[in-house]
Amino acid sequence: MNVLGGAGDGRVGKADARYIEAGYRLPGMKWELDLRYDEYHRLTNGPANLQVNYSTTTLGAQYHFNKKSRFTFNYEDRAAETASANASLYGHLSTLGPRISAQITHIF
Numbered sequence: 001m002n003v004l005g006g007a008g009d010g011r012v013g014k015a016d017a018r019y020i021e022a023g024y025r026l027p028g029m030k031w032e033l034d035l036r037y038d039e040y041h042r043l044t045n046g047p048a049n050l051q052v053n054y055s056t057t058t059l060g061a062q063y064h065f066n067k068k069s070r071f072t073f074n075y076e077d078r079a080a081e082t083a084s085a086n087a088s089l090y091g092h093l094s095t096l097g098p099r100i101s102a103q104i105t106h107i108f
Contacts, residue, residue: 013042013043013044013045013046014043014044014045014046015040015041015042015043015044016040016041016044017038017039017040017041018038018039019036019037019038019039020036020037020038021034021035021036021037022034022035022036023035030063030064030065031061031062031063031064032061032062032063032064033060033061034058034059034060034061034062034074035058035059035060036056036057036058036060037055037056037057037058038055038056038058039053039054039055040053040054040055041053041054042054048083049082049083049084050082050084051082051083052080052081052082052090052093053080053081053082054078054079054080054096055078055079055080056076056077056078056079057076057077058074058075058076058077059074059075060072060073060074060075061073068106068107068108069104069105069106069107070104070105071102071103071104071105072101072102072103072104072105073100073101073102074099074100074101074102075098075099075100076098076099076100076101077097077098078096078097078098078099079096080093080096
């Protein structure tokens with residue numbers, strides 16, 4: 001049972017996270033390759049059935065048109081785990097999966 005103000009209440013819940021990332025700009029080229037891995041553990045001080053562990057591995061590439069403009073492409077492999085069988089609480093976790101994004105950035 002989720003009691004207001006209890007350990008399962010996200011307003012007082014604890015969490016921890018970590019990540020590692022690396023990028024490499026190809027010599028003499030305008031391309032940069034990126035790799036990132038991150039984890040997020042939600043409600044670590046709550047009951048096990050309310051805890052959720054998220055992880056994402058991202059592969060990316062950036063093309064630098066010039067110092068102020070670039071194109072970024074990312075592929076993210078996303079996952080989440082929980083001990084809860086409560087679909088009303090965590091049914092959205094089944095919709096997590098790979099995500100592709102593209103973005104153009106220009107600094108004025």
